[in-house]
Amino acid sequence: MEALRKVSFSVGKGVIGLIGPNGAGKSTLIKILLGIITADQGEAKIFELDSRRERSKIMERVGVLHEKPSLPSWVTARQYLEYVANLKRLANVNEEIKRASEICGLTNFIDRRIGTLSAGMVQRVGLADALIGKPELVILDEPTANLDPLGRFDVLTKIKRLRDDEDVNFLISTHILSELEKVCDSVIILNEGLVLTYGLFNELSSKYASPKYMLKVDDPKKFIGAVSKKTAANVELKDDFILVEVEDYVRFIKEVNDMVKQGVIILEELKPLSSTLEDIFIEAMRRKQM
Amino acid sequence: MTKNRFLMNLTWELKNLFRFPFPEILLALFTYMVFRPNPGLFTSSFESLSWPGATSYLTFNSAYHTAFYSVSAYLPMAILASIFATLVFAYEIENGLLKVHFSHPTSRRAIFSSKFLSCFLIVFVTLSCSLLFFVFLYIPENNLYLIINSRLTLSILLPAALESFFIVSLTVSFSIFSRRASISLVGSFATVYIIQLLSQTENLTFLPPAAFYWHVEFLFSHTGPKLSALPNFLVLPIVSTLLTIISYIYFSRRLELS
Numbered sequence: 001m002e003a004l005r006k007v008s009f010s011v012g013k014g015v016i017g018l019i020g021p022n023g024a025g026k027s028t029l030i031k032i033l034l035g036i037i038t039a040d041q042g043e044a045k046i047f048e049l050d051s052r053r054e055r056s057k058i059m060e061r062v063g064v065l066h067e068k069p070s071l072p073s074w075v076t077a078r079q080y081l082e083y084v085a086n087l088k089r090l091a092n093v094n095e096e097i098k099r100a101s102e103i104c105g106l107t108n109f110i111d112r113r114i115g116t117l118s119a120g121m122v123q124r125v126g127l128a129d130a131l132i133g134k135p136e137l138v139i140l141d142e143p144t145a146n147l148d149p150l151g152r153f154d155v156l157t158k159i160k161r162l163r164d165d166e167d168v169n170f171l172i173s174t175h176i177l178s179e180l181e182k183v184c185d186s187v188i189i190l191n192e193g194l195v196l197t198y199g200l201f202n203e204l205s206s207k208y209a210s211p212k213y214m215l216k217v218d219d220p221k222k223f224i225g226a227v228s229k230k231t232a233a234n235v236e237l238k239d240d241f242i243l244v245e246v247e248d249y250v251r252f253i254k255e256v257n258d259m260v261k262q263g264v265i266i267l268e269e270l271k272p273l274s275s276t277l278e279d280i281f282i283e284a285m286r287r288k289q290m
Numbered sequence: 291m292t293k294n295r296f297l298m299n300l301t302w303e304l305k306n307l308f309r310f311p312f313p314e315i316l317l318a319l320f321t322y323m324v325f326r327p328n329p330g331l332f333t334s335s336f337e338s339l340s341w342p343g344a345t346s347y348l349t350f351n352s353a354y355h356t357a358f359y360s361v362s363a364y365l366p367m368a369i370l371a372s373i374f375a376t377l378v379f380a381y382e383i384e385n386g387l388l389k390v391h392f393s394h395p396t397s398r399r400a401i402f403s404s405k406f407l408s409c410f411l412i413v414f415v416t417l418s419c420s421l422l423f424f425v426f427l428y429i430p431e432n433n434l435y436l437i438i439n440s441r442l443t444l445s446i447l448l449p450a451a452l453e454s455f456f457i458v459s460l461t462v463s464f465s466i467f468s469r470r471a472s473i474s475l476v477g478s479f480a481t482v483y484i485i486q487l488l489s490q491t492e493n494l495t496f497l498p499p500a501a502f503y504w505h506v507e508f509l510f511s512h513t514g515p516k517l518s519a520l521p522n523f524l525v526l527p528i529v530s531t532l533l534t535i536i537s538y539i540y541f542s543r544r545l546e547l548s
Contacts, residue, residue, distance in 0.1 A: 031389075031547070034392070034393055035392070036389060036392050036393070036546070036547050037546040037547065038546065055392075055397070055398075056395045056396060056397050057395075059393060059394055059395035059396075060395040064390075064393035066386065066389055066390060066393065068386070069386070069390060070385045070386035070387045070389070070390060071387070071390065072306070072387065074306065074309055075305075083298070083302055084394060086298050087295055087298060087394045087395055087396050088394075088395055089395075126390075129390075
């Protein structure tokens with residue numbers, strides 16, 4: 001079965017989101033990048049190093065958290081992180097363990113056997129494994145799976161801090177787009193083994209997502225009836241507010257202005273809404289199907 | 291000085307396998323083997339032998355006893371090796387732990403070698419301990435000669451190494467190619483058992499455990515090495531080496547993890 005086809009992209013620094021529906025090939029792509037499986041054709045490189053032949057060199061500079069990580073249950077989190085730190089040939093092993101465990105909120109559990117930890121705590125040990133030794137790139141496959149809402153928020157905050165303060169780059173594969181958009185700088189969208197699109201979040205936002213406005217008027221039904229289909233692609237009434245997906249925002253603003261001037265409606269509130277990653281994803285998928 | 295990743299992996303794997311209760315395993319093995327009959331074939335008096343003659347005779351006697359107990363220990367060691375190989379290979383492939391190992395800066399070669407060697411060392415040490423115990427239990431004269439005759443020690447350790455190498459290479463190959471813990475555990479033991487049945491019922495003496503007697507004939511015969519025993523002696527080391535090479539190549543170049 002062909003999992004990936006003609007996948008070709010290069011991305012810059014920062015937090016890169018890897019998104020796509022189930023079976024799109026996200027995990028396969030990560031495994032190819034890490035040299036865990038081999039592509040039938042082509043080559044995968046990280047830092048200009050061949051992911052299969054120079055895997056060890058790559059892994060000295062890359063940290064990885066797999067989806068549902070399986071870690072040795074018979075050692076403590078400290079012993080495991082010591083082993084990883086030694087494999088990475090770190091000079092200051094204890095300091096690195098302390099740093100990674102503090103970032104991942106493991107300090108109180110560091111001397112407990114991994115087999116006795118909850119799924120969320122095991123996820124944190126896996127995260128500490130990925131972050132130990134200040135890697136240049138951290139690849140995270142579903143990093144917030146198994147974490148409670150507070151834990152998710154905590155991890156996202158730490159990702160932001162590591163990116164801003166320590167210049168760590170991330171490649172994050174996740175289904176939770178609302179979380180990803182809080183941290184990502186650029187996005188790769190995969191579908192059925194193909195790269196649908198990739199680029200900076202802002203660029204994709206202007207390319208794929210139509211501008212949206214939220215209005216509050218005295219008579220919403222009158223407004224919906226009056227607004228032109230040419231300027232508003234989609235109009236939706238939500239509680240007291242009207243959500244408008246705009247085709248041409250210059251014409252739309254002019255139209256609303258005219259309605260107010262002519263006394264058709266009384267405008268109480270009008271504000272633009274920023275497009276979400278979900279909007280970009282849905283639109284990219286919709287255009288693919290067209 | 292940079293630490294050797296192979297040694298780090300080996301220490302890690304040995305710690306993993308030392309979770310097993312080895313004193314209890316050895317005790318169970320001793321108990322099992324103490325009920326095996328003593329071959330007691332060589333009972334001639336030392337008085338009529340010269341010093342080199344006595345040394346040669348004792349080495350042969352010891353090697354013969356080693357071969358006899360190697361045959362007895364064959365199935366218990368196969369069970370042990372099946373468990374270890376399954377634990378360090380098939381189980382880790384199945385539950386994703388190997389994927390995590392592959393995401394660390396260590397080569398597949400180092401991972402395979404450390405896992406294989408850890409299995410081999412533990413099986414070898416367990417087997418050697420039990421063989422030494424029984425050879426010295428039934429031939430008390432050996433206690434004295436062990437100190438002064440390295441060939442006698444070799445007559446125990448070399449067959450133990452060859453048997454361990456065969457069992458471990460077979461179980462490891464099965465474990466890597468099956469990729470499933472249950473199949474590896476049952477399948478590798480069943481294969482070893484079938485080989486034993488073939489060896490006994492079909493009189494295929496180049497197969498283990500009957501083949502262990504060829505080691506004695508070729509390496510430790512008190513009348514000198516018998517070249518006629520060479521082809522049968524070579525079968526096991528060659529098969530073991532081939533299995534190890536195939537497993538190594540598959541693991542380090544072809545193994546893909548889901």
